[in-house]
Amino acid sequence: MWLYRFALLLLTPVILLKIRRFQKKYRHYRPKEALGFWPSVSADLWIHCASVGEVLAVRPLIVQLREKHPTYRFLITTMTPTGAEQVEKSFPFAEHRYLPMDWRFSVKRALKQLTCKHLLIVETELWPNLLFQAKQQGLRVDVVNARLSERSFLRYQKFSHVSRPLFKLPDSFLAHAKSDAERFEALGAKKVLTTGSIKFDLAVSPDVLEDNWREQLGSRFVWIAASTHQGEDEIALNAHKATFAKRVGCVAFACAASS
Structure with missing residues (x-):
């Protein structure tokens, strides 16, 4: 346990910097609780x-x-x-x-x-x-x-x-x-x-069902890159471009990066 606590002590400046970034980016963030x-x-x-x-x-x-x-x-x-x-x-x-x-x-x-x-x-x-x-x-x-x-x-x-x-x-x-x-x-x-x-x-929300996304998108092919990490967006986008080149006008793409 002492080794973990020592490593945590060394990481203190990094942790404090992260808290500070959260505070600057999100007004509702409460750094005192952290x-x-x-x-x-x-x-x-x-x-x-x-x-x-x-x-x-x-x-x-x-x-x-x-x-x-x-x-x-x-x-x-x-x-x-x-x-x-x-x-x-x-x-x-x-x-x-x-x-x-x-x-x-x-x-x-x-x-x-x-x-x-x-x-x-x-x-x-x-x-x-x-x-x-x-x-x-x-x-x-x-x-x-x-x-x-x-x-x-x-x-x-x-x-x-x-x-x-x-x-x-x-x-x-x-x-x-x-x-x-x-x-x-x-x-x-x-x-x-x-x-x-x-x-x-997880159940699909009735609001989502009512929006009827499939009807709005039609027959287009849809794929999602979800919870991506640093460096992975570029890989996903390159794959998307390659796919798009083969299926012109038929591809919808969404990328959801992790927080």
């Missing part, structure tokens, strides 16, 4: 979503929980301002906070303002100080839609003296697929279930 200065909050369930994709993915679960427990109070945390915007749009009934950066002092400061007994982490946002402090405060921690690629697994396995205690902290992992479950178990996770992806539970 430093652990949370207003006090009480919730029956705390759900952490890294950004927009996780917020959208967890929507069916929250809808079902509200139907079953109408009085539930939800706290939803995100790392990004775009994720916060999606929370406000999708779950106006929920409290939102920015997750504190994973310095021990900032996490501890934030959790002192929290009254909650259950943390649900969407996908695999396993921040060591967050997990340690949450368990120390008595929270149950479950990871849903948990995924772990072979590449990440090998990286964690290489530093097993650090990663194994980390993977033992959550009470359960609800894995995306059997291969993910096997990797979590190999890294020391206590309880692992294969439940599939909650993203497949």
